[in-house]
Amino acid sequence: MPGADVRHGNLMAGLPARQAEEQIERLIDRPTVRIERIVSTGQASPPGFWYDQADDEFVVLLTGAARLRFEEGSPGLDLKPGDWVEIPAHVRHRVEWTQADPPTVWLAVHRGGA
Amino acid sequence: MPGADVRHGNLMAGLPARQAEEQIERLIDRPTVRIERIVSTGQASPPGFWYDQADDEFVVLLTGAARLRFEEGSPGLDLKPGDWVEIPAHVRHRVEWTQADPPTVWLAVHRGGA
Numbered sequence: 217m218p219g220a221d222v223r224h225g226n227l228m229a230g231l232p233a234r235q236a237e238e239q240i241e242r243l244i245d246r247p248t249v250r251i252e253r254i255v256s257t258g259q260a261s262p263p264g265f266w267y268d269q270a271d272d273e274f275v276v277l278l279t280g281a282a283r284l285r286f287e288e289g290s291p292g293l294d295l296k297p298g299d300w301v302e303i304p305a306h307v308r309h310r311v312e313w314t315q316a317d318p319p320t321v322w323l324a325v326h327r328g329g330a
Numbered sequence: 331m332p333g334a335d336v337r338h339g340n341l342m343a344g345l346p347a348r349q350a351e352e353q354i355e356r357l358i359d360r361p362t363v364r365i366e367r368i369v370s371t372g373q374a375s376p377p378g379f380w381y382d383q384a385d386d387e388f389v390v391l392l393t394g395a396a397r398l399r400f401e402e403g404s405p406g407l408d409l410k411p412g413d414w415v416e417i418p419a420h421v422r423h424r425v426e427w428t429q430a431d432p433p434t435v436w437l438a439v440h441r442g443g444a
Binding site for chain 1: 335336337338339340341342343357358360362363365386388390392400403407410411412413414415416417418421437439441
């Protein structure tokens with residue numbers, strides 16, 4: 217085992233069954249950087265909703281599948297495992313759909329104050 | 331296609347064949363956060379070498395396999411796909427071995443100034 221201050225885990229461990237809401241687990245939470253595991257089981261952004269985030273976000277799809285949509289540009293971006301996207305602050309986007317089973321697992325790195 | 335300012339790619343694309351050095355591709359490079367794809371094809375840290383980094387590092391192993399070793403603690407940490415490790419600044423560590431074929435792909439998030 218590594219030293220006591222070395223945290224570790226597995227992003228595929230403890231995946232929830234299908235549920236109403238996305239599950240977000242915060243792995244790193246610092247003033248300038250937040251790293252999250254997000255598990256989607258079929259969720260999508262509500263109709264007409266657009267994310268408009270203050271922080272830059274780098275997101276990787278690890279398993280499953282999803283489609284992002286951007287307000288500027290069309291018709292969308294289909295994501296498969298290994299795909300990453302850099303979404304600058306205030307680039308309006310939405311999640312059109314996510315694969316439910318097996319679940320869709322994302323790693324998101326939110327960067328503020330940089 | 332998304333708007334012109336939305337960069338995207340796939341972490342498994344364009345994997346190099348076995349080579350002498352690790353391949354490091356910088357995906358995000360900001361004052362406080364650097365995100366890299368690292369491809370190892372059998373490399374390990376030189377005998378007696380320990381990383382002693384000024385920045386905190388969050389690393390995920392995406393494919394392949396590897397073993398990390400920490401100066402404090404033993405005997406090491408075997409990594410499989412999906413495994414993540416948070417290595418605080420100045421926690422001395424080394425890479426004992428990496429799987430060469432298929433290659434070992436890491437995503438590393440280096441955080442400084444936070």
